Amino acid sequence: MTDITAQSGGSRGSAAFKLVFFSLIGIFLFFVPVTIAEKSTILLDHAATAIATQLRPVAVTFVCLLMAYGAFGPFVRGTWNKSITDMIFSVLRVLGLALAGMYLAGIGPANFFTPDMLPFLFDKLVLSVGLIVPIGALALAFLIGYGLLEFTGVLVQPVMRPIWRTPGWSAIDAVASFVGSYSLALLITDRVFKEGKYTVREAAIIATGFSTVSATFMIIVAKTLGLMPAWNLYFWTTFFVTFLVSAITARLWPIAGMEHPANRDLPLPVGKSRIQTAIDVGIEQAQAATNLPTLLRDTFIDGLRMAAMILPSIMAVGLLGLLAAKYTPLFDILGLTLYPFTWIAQFADPMLAAKSMAAGLAEMFLPAILLKEADVGLKFVAAVVSVSQVLFLSASIPCVLATSIPLSFRNLLVIWYIRTALSILFTAPIAWLAVSMGWLN
Template sequence: MAPEYHGHGRSELHTNTTAMAAIEQDEPRPPHRWRMIVYSVIGIFMFFVPITLNGANTIPLDHLVQGIRALLGDADRYVALAIIAAGAVFPFATGRWRQSPLKTVFALFAVLGLVSASMITFGFGPAFLHEPSIGPFLMDSLVIPVGLIVPVGAVFLALVIGYGLMEFVGVYLRPAMRPLWRVPGRSAVDAVASFVGSYAVGLLLTNRMYRTGRYTAREAAIIAVGFSTVSVTFMVIVARALDLMDVWLWYFLGTLVVTFLVTAITVRIPPLSRIPDAVMEGVEPKPEHPVTRNRFAVARRAAEQTLAAAPALPRNAWINLKDGLIMVMQILPSIMSVGLIALLLATYTPVFSWIGVIFLPFFWILGFSDPALMSSAAATSVAEMFIPATMLAGHEDFVSRFVIGVICVSAIIFFSALVPAILATDIPIKLWQLLVIRAQRVILTILLATPLAHLVAAVT
């Protein structure tokens, strides 16, 4: 039986001695400390400060991507097709398709995605694929915007998470992590980076922390299924599809609050609460020591250590651009395969209407005008997080669109990417547990996001 730990039981004297030792060590301060402030401000501006250009009010990153798309013109489809083709080849070229049966299945889905994208781009194949609400909608409203915004957004995301801002903020978030989410304070950076950055990077960090004894199995599972959602750049795509960019800050902050509140509830109920609170077998536990005083000094040192290790801006931008390209290579084929299958099932079969029966009573009780559509849309997010947005795009009811937009993010668990990524880690969480947790998250999101949506509608 692996030893358990909960991050408590150390004396305050030992805690403060450890903290002060970390602060007073003779490490030289990194040069060009202005970078943390300047780069962070630029990154925050690009993601979170809407501005009006040519009559459109949205964040600068979205303006930039729209400008790039305008320059590409009709070539944007060929750029997206090239990325999908690279994504279809990638698992076979790297040998990843052999690593597990699940990865083999997703490698085949990537090939299917390439075939579908080719048909849509060059105008051949079955007629249903070319229905405006099916293939062209996926390509023009999701695939192309995602193909552009993820790598471009990754460059600017480096400014937010790569030069110490996250570590500085993380120290101040530590006192809330254990009482609210039952995870150690050190996971604050992991949780926030997972939310605003990349679930893939977040899961990589979470798995590493679990393997080195810094998280227990339960803590790693909480981070993986509670915070490792899609990035801010993906949220922009959802907001655009649902015509929510004019309330972008409300949508982003509301989604963050709902997602973290849902996580605070699910950690206290099975199956998450039943996962063993023990470190990985054969690994020495490394509990953290809370910081109770000199918090600013500790936060500054944590930020400076990250800043000292950060590469120069051009190299960091190039590294993140490559990471963004690799990620989008894996995502676009999934949208054009798993996402397409889900959209076809939603359009031509009652499958998701059946699954959505779980959520129908909640939408009906809360007074939605079309609870059947809402429940079906919520059900489709298990396949691909973008599909609910496609089903509600153009809907006249703002509250319905807002709630579905929050569900797209807060549900977190979807089969086109996150499920295989979690199952590929060492975190001991089973597929049935993921499905139960997802249902819990959707129900709780409906209950929390609906009054929020009414509030936003009233004040905007």
């Protein structure tokens, strides 16, 4: 009896060590900004940037191989024609691979090679996402494999479930997005969804509500619009508006009608506090976890597959969206549907505001470019909305469609519209107050 107890205690002690040690590694890699060469971001981003700049030929070759796998894989496996969406995106991925080849070879129409077209898509998005997703997948093993997800889930459940209708561990996704990137957050969401820990509705709420651009990219937006003197106001307004809008869209069609058999939250055991229960479930997961090499292999393969599906889509969908925004009236027409909201917001030029915000569907950075010369209140609203809308064609929408979450392209467009409209309405009063109080100059 004594031996059994000792063995059990040792097993629990070992699991507790794994929970703490590996979780701290995951937290450090994903959530702690580190300043290197005057750039402050998480280590995963530093690693991806270093490879992209110091080993560019290797990085380009690696990314092109992933794109080739993503483009031809569905045809080899015979999955390219499972649905209309699959057929369209299978063709678009082949187009994306061809566009990457054109860019690298310097062949094609001159307007494809302006800095805001293929160079932007390949150098700023494809290379970055193509490196950070596989690297992030390795780090993901530490974050989700040894009990941190379960521990956090129990601890913050009283906040996440009533406000955002998601399990407690979805807080990990939200933080990963703001300090890392939407691609890392979607990698986490997809992995947890495939493990059966999210329902379809929960996964949709997280993918379209939490997986926005990182704080690092927000700095670029703020710099472009001259808002860095009001950085704290901008950051916290964006944080507040993004998650307020997410709480509302979780209760509206189409997300509200998605499959959700029941909440899977377990009640607290009788006589146990929430913190004790959180520790217990975290340790149980650490005890049941597979060995680290296997977990690293599995998450890395998942990351490679996801990156392969995303990258050619970013090139093709991104270019088509950017061309449409620059050379067609498509987003001007779409802007008409946002005009009532910009009119209610009482902007000096509501039509310009509406058209510029609509262009954010093509690429989240476009409103910042189009409104660089606008008044400071409108610039502030544009800066917030470009982040809180979450979804855009050049990157995040292809990322969502590359996951296992059954979200249709139509649903994503509807969610984008609702998020954009609500974001305008919620941010405008804050901008008015900030201007009148002299916080924005």
